[in-house]
Amino acid sequence: MRLPLVLNSFYRLMAQNMPEPVKPTLRGWYNAFNKVLTYGYKNRDIFTALDFEINSQCNLKCSYCPTSFNGGRGVNYMPEDVFKKAIDDLSSINYKGRISPHFFGEPLLDQRLPELMAYARKKLPNAEIIIHTNGLLLDKELYDKCMQAGVSGFLVTKHTKNLPKKLTNMVDSNYVKHGEIKIRSLDGLTLFNRGGTVKPKKERKMKHCHYVSDEISITYTGEVVCTNDYHITHSFGNVKEQSLLDIWHSDDFRRLRKEVRQGKFTLPMCRKCALNET
Numbered sequence: 553m554r555l556p557l558v559l560n561s562f563y564r565l566m567a568q569n570m571p572e573p574v575k576p577t578l579r580g581w582y583n584a585f586n587k588v589l590t591y592g593y594k595n596r597d598i599f600t601a602l603d604f605e606i607n608s609q610c611n612l613k614c615s616y617c618p619t620s621f622n623g624g625r626g627v628n629y630m631p632e633d634v635f636k637k638a639i640d641d642l643s644s645i646n647y648k649g650r651i652s653p654h655f656f657g658e659p660l661l662d663q664r665l666p667e668l669m670a671y672a673r674k675k676l677p678n679a680e681i682i683i684h685t686n687g688l689l690l691d692k693e694l695y696d697k698c699m700q701a702g703v704s705g706f707l708v709t710k711h712t713k714n715l716p717k718k719l720t721n722m723v724d725s726n727y728v729k730h731g732e733i734k735i736r737s738l739d740g741l742t743l744f745n746r747g748g749t750v751k752p753k754k755e756r757k758m759k760h761c762h763y764v765s766d767e768i769s770i771t772y773t774g775e776v777v778c779t780n781d782y783h784i785t786h787s788f789g790n791v792k793e794q795s796l797l798d799i800w801h802s803d804d805f806r807r808l809r810k811e812v813r814q815g816k817f818t819l820p821m822c823r824k825c826a827l828n829e830t
Contacts, residue, residue, distance in 0.1 A: 634772075
């Protein structure tokens with residue numbers, strides 16, 4: 553087993569037993585060390601997770617998610633050429649981080665999911681491909697198609713009182729291998745306000761934000777934004793026009809990462825976000 557995988561398993565074990573407010577700091581330390589280990593000290597300034605908005609709609613309306621307000625972002629799909637262009641950009645650096653086909657929406661609503669994930673796996677053999685989902689549409693047929701396409705696993709968040717029988721039966725009957733479907737409940741999560749877009753009943757409040765250094769999102773139109781910028785208040789560039797890596801290393805993005813590390817929150821979205829509150 554490769555050392556990064558061992559460290560990842562150790563980190564996840566540690567995180568399970570950590571208080572919720574401590575987890576983001578632990579993740580920040582882990583990601584910083586893992587970047588050096590994976591890409592080398594000189595190339596350590598790289599994201600470790602990337603979310604693709606392959607589709608914009610969801611099949612739930614949760615009070616703590618911006619897709620539930622004002623019609624969300626409608627029903628839109630990322631063109632395949634935009635998705636493949638971004639994947640090709642990642643392939644140029646042998647990207648080994650996580651990719652997930654979602655940006656607040658429900659990826660299982662997109663019938664192209666297995667096909668898109670197969671392309672991602674072909675181009676990124678060392679990446680971790682995780683599908684974040686509410687699980688309502690996950691059945692054996694779709695599970696098999698995605699796993700055969702090269703998906704690493706599913707992270708199912710339980711937003712409803714009960715999960716579908718077809719899903720729980722898959723897990724309980726050992727149809728799926730250990731760890732390929734992980735189910736988490738909102739009871740064990742402390743939510744935050746997603747850059748000021750929602751107001752959950754119980755918020756996570758911290759001084760520091762690791763998202764801007766570790767995660768980015770690409771909207772269905774190709775805009776590269778911070779991971780919680782649902783309303784695209786600040787785009788750093790578009791992958792249709794620039795290399796994803798050029799956007800990441802642009803003066804604008806570099807400046808923001810430096811400011812956030814120093815505790816300076818200049819973007820309006822960042823100033824509203826509960827993550828930087830004490």
